Structure formats: C-alpha cells, structure tokens
Amino acid sequence: MPTSRRIRLTVNGKPHEVVVEPRTTLVDLLRGELALTGTHVGCEHGVCGACTILWNGKAVRSCIMLAVQADGADLMTVEGLAHDGQLHPIQQAFMEEHGLQCGFCTPGFLMSVYELLQRNPNPTDEEIKETLGGHICRCTGYQSIMKSVRLAAQKLKASSPPGPATGVS
Amino acid sequence: MKPPSFEYAAPKTVDEAVSLLKQHEGEAKILAGGQSLMPLLNMRLARPGLLVDVARVDGLDGIREVDGCLAIGAMTRQRSVEHSELVKRHFPLVHAAILHIAHPQNRNQGTVGGSLAHADPAAELPAIALALDAELRAVGPGGERRIKAADFFVTYLTTALEPTEVLTEVRFPALPPRTGWSLIELARRHGDFALTGVVARLAADTGGRCSAAQIVLFGVGATPVRARRTEELLVGEKCSAPLFERAGKTASEEIEEPLSDVHASAEYRRDLARVLTRRALAEAASRAAG
Numbered sequence: 001m002p003t004s005r006r007i008r009l010t011v012n013g014k015p016h017e018v019v020v021e022p023r024t025t026l027v028d029l030l031r032g033e034l035a036l037t038g039t040h041v042g043c044e045h046g047v048c049g050a051c052t053i054l055w056n057g058k059a060v061r062s063c064i065m066l067a068v069q070a071d072g073a074d075l076m077t078v079e080g081l082a083h084d085g086q087l088h089p090i091q092q093a094f095m096e097e098h099g100l101q102c103g104f105c106t107p108g109f110l111m112s113v114y115e116l117l118q119r120n121p122n123p124t125d126e127e128i129k130e131t132l133g134g135h136i137c138r139c140t141g142y143q144s145i146m147k148s149v150r151l152a153a154q155k156l157k158a159s160s161p162p163g164p165a166t167g168v169s
Numbered sequence: 170m171k172p173p174s175f176e177y178a179a180p181k182t183v184d185e186a187v188s189l190l191k192q193h194e195g196e197a198k199i200l201a202g203g204q205s206l207m208p209l210l211n212m213r214l215a216r217p218g219l220l221v222d223v224a225r226v227d228g229l230d231g232i233r234e235v236d237g238c239l240a241i242g243a244m245t246r247q248r249s250v251e252h253s254e255l256v257k258r259h260f261p262l263v264h265a266a267i268l269h270i271a272h273p274q275n276r277n278q279g280t281v282g283g284s285l286a287h288a289d290p291a292a293e294l295p296a297i298a299l300a301l302d303a304e305l306r307a308v309g310p311g312g313e314r315r316i317k318a319a320d321f322f323v324t325y326l327t328t329a330l331e332p333t334e335v336l337t338e339v340r341f342p343a344l345p346p347r348t349g350w351s352l353i354e355l356a357r358r359h360g361d362f363a364l365t366g367v368v369a370r371l372a373a374d375t376g377g378r379c380s381a382a383q384i385v386l387f388g389v390g391a392t393p394v395r396a397r398r399t400e401e402l403l404v405g406e407k408c409s410a411p412l413f414e415r416a417g418k419t420a421s422e423e424i425e426e427p428l429s430d431v432h433a434s435a436e437y438r439r440d441l442a443r444v445l446t447r448r449a450l451a452e453a454a455s456r457a458a459g
Contacts, residue, residue, distance in 0.1 A: 002174045022177035022220065025211070044170035045208035049274065058248065058277040064207035065278065068177050069200075069222060112274065133360050134272025 007071035011036065012080035020067040027051045029067035030077060038078040038107050042136075049135030052108035053077045059115040059134075078107035081114070089155035090114055090148075099148030101139035109135050113149050117156055123149070172210035179222045183229070183308050183335055186221055190333045191310055193219045199335065200224075201244060201283035204275045229282070229337060232256065238304075238340040239263060243282025251276060262301065262350040262368070263341055266293040269352070272360045282336045285321075288328045290428075291362040291388035293352065295322055299393045300368040300385040303341045309334035322392035348372040348381070349456030351449040354388070355441055357432065363388040364433040365441035367420075369449035371403070373457040379403045379412075384420060384446060389427040389438050396420040399446065408454040417447035 008017050011034060018033055025044075030036045030053070039062060042050035046064040053062045054076040081088035087095065090113055100106040109132070116123055116131045123131070128149045137145060180186040190197050196218035200206055209215040223229060229244035232253050239260045241250060250256050251267045270276055270284065270293060284294040285305065298305070298318040305316045309331055321329050330336060344350060354366030365388045372381040382403040387393040399420040406412050421443035429435040 002176050005177065021174070023172040023174050023210075025171070025207075028171070044211050046204060046275065049272075052274055055277070059274045060278045061274050064203055064211065066172075066177070066200075066203070066207070066220075068179070069203070069224065071179075115273075130359075131273055133358075134274045 005068050005071070007068060009070045009072065010074045012076055018067075022066065022068050024067040025063055026053075026065040026067050026070055027062040029070075030062065030075075036077050036079050040104055040107055042104070042108075047136070048105065049108040049112065050105050052111045052135070054111055054115060057115065057118070059112045061134075076111070076114075078110055081110060088114075089159055090117070090152040093152035093155055094145075094148040097148040097151050098144045099140065100137075100145075105135060105137045109137070109145060113152060116149075117153055121153060121157055123153060125150075170211045172207075173213055173216050175210075175217050176219045177222065178219060179225045181225055181227060183226055183337060186223055186226055186335050187308060187310055187333060189219070189221050190335070194332055197221050197332070199286070201286075202246065202279040203283075204271065204279035205283065205287045205289070223335060226335075234259070235340070238342050240338055240340045241281045242338055243280065243286075243336045245281050247276035247279045247281060247284070248273070250281060259343060260341060262297055262344070262352060262370070265350075265352045266297045266368075269293045269354060269363075269366075270360075275360075281339060285339060286328055286330060286336050288322050288326050288392070289362065290322075290325055290390060290392050291364075291366070293354070293363070293366065293387070296366060296368050296385050296387035296393040297352065298322075298339065298341070299395065300370055300383050301341045301344075303339050305336060306338040306340070307331075307334040307336045313337075319395075325391040344370060345372060345381075347374070347457055349453040349458070351452035351456070353445045353449045353452070355445065365389055365427070365438045365445060367442070367445040367449040368393075369446070369453040371408070371450060371453040371457055373408055373454060377408050377458065379406055379408055379454075382450075384416075384449075386420065386424055386442055386446070389424050389442060394424060396423055396446070398423045403450070408450075408457075410451065413447045413450040413454070416450055417443040417445075420446040 040050040042048035044063045046061045051063040198217035200220045200222045229242045231242040303318040351369045354363035368385040370383045382400045384396040421439045427435045427438035
C-alpha cells in the first residue's frame with residue numbers, strides 16, 4: 001500500500017486537513033472527500049475544462065493534478081463564487097445571456113473567466129477566446145458564452161470601485 | 170481514468186531529488202507541472218513506482234538574463250514566461266512559442282523544463298530550443314552537465330537525460346542583430362499540438378542577402394529537425410519570394426517520411442512543411458529588415 005500523506009489546504013477560505021493516497025486526483029479530493037461537487041469531472045485527461053478551479057488565484061485543471069500537490073495551496077471552486085444567496089456577477093451574466101444549457105461545463109468556464117477578469121477587467125474578444133479555448137461546451141456553441149463574459153466584465157466594473165483589481169467575492 | 174498506485178516524494182533540494190531518483194532508478198519519474206504526465210497516468214500509459222515532485226525544490230524557478238541568454242529555471246511555469254516583460258521585450262521568439270502551448274489553464278501549471286524533458290516532437294519549446302541553439306543544464310549523481318539542444322532530443326519522448334538526472338535550467342541565446350524570426354504552425358484547434366510547425370531564423374546583410382539561416386521543422390518526425398539543406402540553399406542568396414518558394418520545396422523534400430496518423434497524413438504534413446517554411450521565411454526576412 002502506498003504511503004498516504006496528510007495535507008493541509010484552504011478551499012473557498014476554509015482550511016482543511018485531510019489524509020490522501022498519492023494517486024488521488026485533486027478533483028476527486030474536492031468532490032469525494034470535501035463533498036464540493038460543483039466542480040465537474042469530464043474527460044479526466046486535461047482537455048474539456050469542466051474541472052477547472054483556481055489554484056492560488058490561477059485557473060488549473062484539477063483532474064490532472066494530484067491532491068498531494070495541493071499541500072499548502074489556496075483553492076477556490078465554483079462554490080466560492082456566490083455569497084449569501086446572491087449569485088456572483090459572472091454567474092448572473094451567464095444566466096442572463098444564456099451562457100449555459102445543460103450546465104455540465106459551466107463551473108469550469110466560470111472559474112477561468114473569474115481569473116481572466118481579475119487580471120484583465122477589459123478583455124478584448126481575442127483575449128476572451130484565448131481563455132475559453134481551454135474549455136469545451138457541447139450545447140451553446142460558445143456565442144452565448146462570449147456574450148456572457150462581455151456582460152460579466154461590465155457587471156464587475158459597475159460593482160467594483162475603480163482601482164487595482166481586488167478579490168470580487 | 171484514475172492513476173494507478175504510486176509512492177510520492179516532494180524533495181526540497183536538487184540533491185535530494187537526485188538521490189531519490191538514484192535510489193529508485195528505473196521506477197521513479199519526475200513530476201513537474203504534470204500537464205503531460207498526469208494524462209498519461211490517468212490513462213495508465215505510465216506506471217511509475219515513485220513520483221518525485223520537484224515543485225518544492227528550491228532554486229528551480231526563475232527567469233533572468235545571463236550573458237546574453239535568457240535563463241529559465243526548469244520549474245518555471247509557462248504562464249510566468251508568458252507574462253514576463255523581459256521575455257516579451259527581448260526574447261520574442263520564446264514568447265511566441267509559449268503562447269502556442271495548450272491553454273491558459275495548462276500554462277498556469279505546466280513548466281518550461283517539463284515540456285523540454287517530455288520532448289513531444291510536436292511541441293514548441295523543443296523546436297525553439299533547437300532553433301536557438303539553447304543549452305540545457307541538468308544535475309545528476311556526478312554533478313552538473315550542460316547539454317546542447319542539438320544533442321538533447323534523441324527520439325520520440327526521449328531525451329539525453331539520464332534517469333537519475335534532474336533538468337534544472339535552459340538557456341536560450343538572444344538572436345544576433347539583423348536577425349528575424351518566425352514561428353508558424355498549423356493545428357486543428359488553437360492550443361492543440363501542431364500537425365506541422367516551422368521555426369525560422371534568418372539574418373540578412375544590408376543588401377538584403379541572407380547571411381545565416383536556421384530552420385527547424387516540428388511535428389513531422391520523432392524529434393524536431395533542422396532543415397540543413399534548406400539552410401544551405403538560403404545562405405548567400407538575395408531574399409525574395411521565389412527563393413523562399415524554392416526553400417519551402419527543399420524543406421518538404423529533405424525531411425524523412427513524416428508521421429501519418431488520424432490527424433494528418435504524411436503527404437499532408439510534407440505539403441505543410443513546404444507552405445509553412447515559405448511563409449516563415451518571408452516573415453523572418455521582413456523582421457530581419459525591420
């Protein structure tokens with residue numbers, strides 16, 4: 001039996017200490033052990049983007065990361081977006097612009113878009129496409145997702161005071 | 170689609186990593202960003218007994234300019250290179266190559282050293298390493314070793330690294346004056362591995378005559394390859410569209426039988442080599458003149 005390891009990590013602001021087998025992927029830790037099932041598992045080989053989460057603020061594919069690699073990391077999942085029953089402006093924008101149909105891919109899209117808009121509040125369409133390129137959506141055909149991201153950028157600008165980008169949540 | 174069992178170690182120093190590799194020789198595999206290794210583990214195409222995670226090793230991370238070279242620590246995330254002002258301003262070919270690698274989520278985690286050590290023949294970093302005469306540095310039980318890119322890529326997914334060596338740094342020399350560059354590839358979708366790609370660097374004298382040329386084709390064979398006959402054809406000639414047309418033809422003829430798979434036939438890849446070489450040379454020549 002491989003040696004299990006005790007790791008500490010923060011997810012959506014909450015500290016956790018768990019014992020994991022080395023082979024446990026990060027997404028399986030989140031969904032199985034921590035019961036955060038908002039993050040979805042699609043292709044399991046780093047292509048579809050459904051499992052995208054934020055790792056120290058950066059979007060990563062959690063199906064091709066090991067839980068042990070996350071020892072000490074600060075993670076954010078889709079569950080960290082909404083607050084007090086209020087959807088995050090990015091989620092609100094996806095709803096208003098029909099940026100989802102079945103919703104399977106959506107948690108991943110939301111997290112990549114979150115990183116993009118934190119770093120770059122005024123992305124060009126090219127920059128949005130570069131970000132969305134790491135995700136696959138089989139329902140919407142992407143045009144509605146493009147519109148959702150443009151609207152999300154507007155909403156975030158309207159809701160945050162001018163100045164350097166800060167944690168919106 | 171879950172990885173098989175393995176042991177895991179997260180050394181803090183290069184020496185510690187090397188001794189783990191030596192202790193478990195043949196069993197151990199280095200884990201850097203995991204963007205190539207993890208899919209292989211999930212698909213159980215790789216079954217290492219031990220993963221040596223080098224992400225916590227001190228001193229493997231960083232981007233700096235040393236002796237006219239861009240020195241990048243092996244564990245440096247590709248995204249850091251993408252956002253580096255030094256790279257954007259002074260090493261535009263390196264920057265262009267990074268932007269072709271997969272997607273932002275992969276570049277956030279994927280490393281420069283990992284991509285080089287994985288040595289996918291369709292990957293961009295090995296191709297530019299060859300085109301720029303990069304030097305790779307590795308540490309093993311016997312100390313540090315410096316390896317020229319030309320000697321580094323041995324065959325498909327295989328490098329000159331010993332199983333007990335850790336890649337620590339790559340040095341990309343800056344382009345000489347009056348030298349233009351180009352990196353052009355064709356992929357089914359943006360971010361996919363290239364079906365075929367070309368890196369060209371071309372120096373021109375004040376009269377517009379080609380004084381030096383280096384052409385690397387990737388995605389066509391077991392490693393990125395220099396198109397030496399094409400390079401020879403160019404040197405001493407006046408840069409022109411007909412010259413680049415001839416060069417493209419020569420490049421497509423001089424490569425060995427390209428890979429044929431579900432993504433593209435050998436014939437198609439050969440034709441891409443012709444067209445992309447022509448376009449890359451034209452772009453490099455205009456940059457050399459500019």
